[in-house]
Amino acid sequence: MFVSGVSAIPAASPRPAGAVAGAPARPAAPVVDLAAVAKAVASVKEALKPVGGGLEFNVDQSTGRTIVRVVDLETQQVIRQIPSEEMVELARVLERLEGLLFNQRA
Numbered sequence: 001m002f003v004s005g006v007s008a009i010p011a012a013s014p015r016p017a018g019a020v021a022g023a024p025a026r027p028a029a030p031v032v033d034l035a036a037v038a039k040a041v042a043s044v045k046e047a048l049k050p051v052g053g054g055l056e057f058n059v060d061q062s063t064g065r066t067i068v069r070v071v072d073l074e075t076q077q078v079i080r081q082i083p084s085e086e087m088v089e090l091a092r093v094l095e096r097l098e099g100l101l102f103n104q105r106a
Contacts, residue, residue, distance in 0.1 A: 032064055041066065063091045 041057040048055055056069040067088065070080040083091075 034059060034064060037066065060088055063088060063095065065091065 037059055041059060044057050054071055054073050056067075056071055058067045058069070059065070060067050065083070065088065068082045069078050071078055
């Protein structure tokens with residue numbers, strides 16, 4: 001699923017020291033303003049219209065990551081996606097696993 005505007009993704013909390021045996025504490029991720037990302041995506045789309053419009057820029061709702069697709073204008077088939085759908089799904093699974101791991105340790 002893709003969204004063009006959502007308020008913000010909260011920063012990830014750093015792991016408390018010793019939360020996972022032998023793992024160093026992770027620094028907090030920066031807060032991403034999805035409204036600003038959506039605005040930037042819209043302006044890029046608008047700028048690319050005269051050139052051909054075979055590029056699509058979207059924000060994946062579940063990961064908050066920007067997805068770029070090269071689309072055949074005649075058939076509307078996706079020629080290439082960056083990151084690939086497999087990598088987007090992997091990111092989703094890893095985020096779920098991380099949540100499960102820390103919920104069990106809490």
